[in-house]
Amino acid sequence: MxxxxxxxxxxxxxxxxxxxxxxxxxxxxxxxxxxxxxxxxxxxxxxxxxxxxxxxxxxxxxxxxxxxxxxxxxxxxxxxxxxxxxxxxxxxxxxxxxxxxxxxxxxxxxxxxxxxxxxxxxxxxxxxxxxxxxxxxxxxxxxxxxxxxxxxxxxxxxxxxxxxxxxxxxxxxxxGEIKKRIQKINRTNDYKSKFKYPIKKKNIPAAFESPRIVKKKKIIPKPVGASNTVTNQRFITDEDYMHILGLLQDCGNNWEHFPELYKGKGEEALRDQLIFVLAPNIEGVVAGEAYNKKGKTDISIKHESTNLFIGECKIWKGPKGFLETIDQILCYLTWRDSKAAIMMFVPNQEISAVRKATEESAKSHPNFVRILDVINDGWTNYRFHIENDPGTYITLAVQLYHLPKL
Structure with missing residues (x-):
């Protein structure tokens, strides 16, 4: 040190x-x-x-x-x-x-x-x-x-x-350094412009792209309870939760911008793409089809035996199917699991009606408590209570990915 x-x-x-x-x-x-x-x-x-x-x-x-x-x-x-x-x-x-x-x-x-x-x-x-x-x-x-x-x-x-x-x-x-470089380029171009003969062009790519850097983040579970209490129970922080959801949202945005990435793929293949995005960027155990309470979750991030995050992937088939998905994910959750997400693949041409339907359906669910945050038009965080326990609350994010002709 x-x-x-x-x-x-x-x-x-x-x-x-x-x-x-x-x-x-x-x-x-x-x-x-x-x-x-x-x-x-x-x-x-x-x-x-x-x-x-x-x-x-x-x-x-x-x-x-x-x-x-x-x-x-x-x-x-x-x-x-x-x-x-x-x-x-x-x-x-x-x-x-x-x-x-x-x-x-x-x-x-x-x-x-x-x-x-x-x-x-x-x-x-x-x-x-x-x-x-x-x-x-x-x-x-x-x-x-x-x-x-x-x-x-x-x-x-x-x-x-x-x-x-x-x-x-x-x-x-x-x-400041970029401006210095541009000023240098401008001075060079100004010098070149003084000549009456054309400058030989270099053999360069037609377009350039700025790569995207995604820093690997260590998801560190925090102990439940007071700082002076010894406990093996852990939970995921709001910051880490939003980091995970941000990675998922980025993947959904890429699908929307580049349809060839999802063309011809079904629910499981799209889920695997989400896992491929999470796995190299999260220091934790990222798994698909993991067993949890009453069934298997599509995506889970674990620390030892503790679920830090669980997610369910579904193709939008209407409000009834969306409510069934909420029921399904709430059945998976135990009182130790505080954060989850539903990633909804929307094949409809018009997504505005789907956004309205998901909000109305979520509010009509018997376990609904309130809306926590509306991050953007396709991402809302909700507060629900878990099945058969009105006093224990969980955060449930719902993300919509617009994938027409899925």
């Missing part, structure tokens, strides 16, 4: 942004909107989620280690410096959320590290802070750890400020 100034990372990102802008042929900037290219670069060069240490879920491990006499304090009267002495090894395990790799960066400017004791080691998604209890004083070890905890939190807070400022300034930096 804290081995490299965060400013080094910022400088590296800036150099890569400039190199990518400069690597594009001049004609690229005539073929696509600069806003689109700017958004692409912003997505590509923004950093992953900043790491947070879950201090509320600290676990301790107490073992034994050996220490040479020469490594003991001078207050010990040691005749043989090579003699080994057994001492307690106390390790505090702190879970880490977010991009663990960012923990190697320290504040760019000089920052005091006073109060940081113990040995810091990162293993997978856990920070281990180790102490050797030389004096056999557990209270001193706890006190040393508290000082170390405060020192770590202080340094992370400073780095987080630089991280936030980087993302605040990144769009302006990218736009």
């Amino acid at each position: 804290f081995t490299e100034p965060f400013g080094n990372l910022i400088s590296s990102q800036a150099r890569e942004v400039i190199a990518e802008i400069d690597s594009q042929p001049d004609e690229y900037f005539d073929s696509i909107p600069t806003e689109e290219f700017s958004k692409y670069l912003e997505s590509k060069y923004s950093l992953d989620e900043f790491p947070t240490l879950v201090w509320e879920e600290i676990e301790m491990e107490i073992g034994e280690t050996e220490i040479y006499g020469r490594d003991l304090p001078r207050t010990f009267d040691i005749s043989n410096p090579n003699e080994k002495f057994k001492r307690k090894l106390v390790v505090y395990h702190i879970p880490i959320n977010g991009n663990v790799g960012l923990l190697r960066f320290s504040p760019t400017n000089r920052y005091s590290i006073s109060g940081m004791n113990g040995k810091l080691t990162i293993r997978n998604n856990t920070l281990d802070v180790s102490f050797i209890d030389i004096y056999n004083q557990p209270e001193k070890i706890d006190s040393d750890f508290d000082r170390t905890k405060n020192a770590i939190a202080g340094k992370l807070n400073v780095v987080k400020g630089e991280y936030d400022n980087f993302h605040k300034e990144l769009p302006k930096f990218i736009d």
Whole structure:
């Protein structure tokens, strides 16, 4: 931890942004909107989620280690410096959320590290802070750890400020570099225009496309209950839920824009395409046709044995079929499952009537509570209560994908 100034990372990102802008042929900037290219670069060069240490879920491990006499304090009267002495090894395990790799960066400017004791080691998604209890004083070890905890939190807070400022300034930096490149192109074109003979054209593609960057996101289930309560129950956050739904919506948008992607495909094939979109972008177990309570769900995202998200895919066949789909998905849900979705494939030529019918049908369902959010014309989040339990609520998203001549 804290081995490299965060400013080094910022400088590296800036150099890569400039190199990518400069690597594009001049004609690229005539073929696509600069806003689109700017958004692409912003997505590509923004950093992953900043790491947070879950201090509320600290676990301790107490073992034994050996220490040479020469490594003991001078207050010990040691005749043989090579003699080994057994001492307690106390390790505090702190879970880490977010991009663990960012923990190697320290504040760019000089920052005091006073109060940081113990040995810091990162293993997978856990920070281990180790102490050797030389004096056999557990209270001193706890006190040393508290000082170390405060020192770590202080340094992370400073780095987080630089991280936030980087993302605040990144769009302006990218736009500025694109403008510089365009100004350079304009100067070159102005120079070329002074000649009376035509300039030889380069052999370049007829059109350019700005690729879309989708960052892999780790879905981290949060513990149910108060922070000081030990529990194995987990739930999915609203942010992660919307991230999953956003990926599904993007896939639906691609179908609407490129009909050849869904032409000739049935319900299961379309469901598989949604799974193919989710699987590489979600660090979790993404499965199709997974068993859950009373049946099999089309899509499920699990953490260990906990369902974080379940979804049902259907072809629109009218309000009656839509209500049956709601019944079906509510029957799948247990009290531990709080978030679900219905992905409705609409083959009708006119979709406006279908949007109205889904809302009216949802409101008429006996388990309906209220509308939570209308994200867009084809995506609404609802609040329902689960089957036979009016006091337990779930969030159910309904997304409509307009696929005429399905």
